[in-house]
Amino acid sequence: MAPVLPLVLPLQPRIRLAQGLWLCSWLLALASSLTLLCSGHLLIQLWHLGTFLSPSCPFPALPRTALAAGALALGTGLGGAGASRASLDAARYPAWRGVLGPLLVAGTAVGGGLLVLALGLALGLPGSLEDGLEEGLGTALVHYKDTEVPGHCHAKRLVDELQLKHQCCGRHGYKDWFGFQWVSSRYLDPGDQDVADRIQSNVEGLYLIDGVPFSCCNPHSPRPCLQSRLSDPHAHPLFDPRQPNLNLWAQGCHGVLLGYLQGLAGTLGSLLAMTFLLQALVLLGLRYLQTALEGLGGVIDAEGDTQGYLFPAGLKDMLKTSWLQGGVAPKPAPQEAAPGQALPQEGPPEDQ
Template identity: 80%
Template sequence: MAPVLPLALPLQPRIRLAQGLWLLSWLLALAGGLTVLCSGHLLVQLWRFRTFLAPSCPFTALPQVALAAGAVALATGLVGAGASRAGLDAAQYPPWRRVLGPLLVAATAGGGGLLALALALALALPGSLATGLEEGLGTAMAHYKDTEVPGYCHAKRLMDELQLRQHCCGRHGYKDWFGVQWVSSRYLDPNDRDVIDRIQSNVEGLYLIDGVPFSCCNPHSPRPCLQTRLSDPHAHPLFDPPQPNSNLWAQGCHGALLGHLQGLASTLGSLLAVTFLLQTVVLLGLRYLQTALEGLGGVIDGEGETQGYLFPGGLRDMLRTAWPQGVLGPAPEEAPPEEAPAKEDLPEA
């Protein structure tokens, strides 16, 4: 059987390979650790803004899978550093010789699969984040007034904190507050004619005004904040020209949160790509080093000719060797060669 992708590895190339693998393994451990930190930070941010994200949004799966993939990559880097260091020391290599093969299989199947899945999620899921924030912010704004309703009593405080900290107003702008009732009903006088007219003029029975909560005001504005009658250009005659929205946050909270979370996801995706590349190189190098040393019977400083390879034989050869073991059933019987007809003895002249 001819090995797959063989590579001749005499003594000096084996030493250089082990030394390079030791360095790359520590780089892999560093990349895995950074992936764990970045995915953990994104997970904390998603938990912090969970009120403004739809529960059905699948984006939360990205940091969870990336966290597991980073932890496996970190462990693979540490194992690779120890194995490559043992490949230079005849006293340390015998214990590694028995477990290095199973560790390579586990790291390739588990770590490689998790990293590939995390990379796929990093490419596919950011698009669902916009939809999840659209739905979540709409729900939070609709329950802004429900300060005494169980389950929504903190909606007002969380929405105010979001607008103050992220410097945003509404879902896409301050006018989004015009379409929801954000004033609690306990502050409305049921006998006031204006309140009655506003409620009766709305098909859903909501009290809608052209105003915004105080958290939409920009404290750095040089003039007092205008919160009410923002759609009436003649309501504030002292301001010339009338620009009632100039002291409000111009950006919507959807854009602010989307940019923040997608920036974290982009950084995480770059780390996952670097980690995947490093893990591939380290696992390939360890496989070549292992097979080269196995060809010498585990002798570290053997001077004999040896070669490393990925698999001991090609696919056809591996299938042939699997037949007698019953994996693919019995091998087909070959027809015996036809015997040539016997020549008749001719009488001698």
């Protein structure tokens, strides 16, 4: 049975393989550490922005999976660095002989599987952000006025912090506030005729105005901020309401958050791809180094050539051997009698 992908490794190539593995293992540890930092940062950002994301949006699964994949890749990198360093010393290598097998299996099956899953999520899940942010931001704007309603009393503060920090206004622009009641009912005088007319003119009984909260104002503007009567061309004679420069943030929060989170997901996807390639190189190198040293009794500087391989036999032979060792081999058929030779017949013994 011929081994799979054999590679002849003389003395100098074996030493260079161990040294290169040591370097690649530390590069894998560095890449996986960056993956952990990026996925942790994304998870923290989603924790802060969770109010503006729909609960049914699956995007938060990406940083959680990337955290697990990065942690296993970091362990693989540190283990590979220790094993490759120990392989250069015949006295230190025997302690690693029993570790390499489980390390290779765990790194390939569990670590590789998690990296592939995280890469798939990094490619597929950012598209779900658009609908998730659309629904989440709409819900947050609806509850902006509910400062005394349990469960929504922090919505106003969170929306104001979002608009000030990310320099955005409304869901897609400042005019989105015209369709929501953002003034709390506790500040409205039911006896005011203007308030009563605005509430009665709305089908849902909401107090709608053509104004925006203070958090939509640009604090760096040299002119006073226009917050009310923005659609009235005669309310502010010195300013043209048809111009976009109303001292308000021009961008909507949906586009700003979408670009921000998708940018973080793209960076995380690049780090995951780099980590996956480095882990594949480290695992392949460790397997060749392990099989080569097994042929030399664990002594890397032994004289003569040795052979490294991925599997000791071909896939067909490995499956056949496993099948036979499992006790399911077909039983041999009973030997047939020779032609012309009668089979012995059993009968009662003859009387003496």
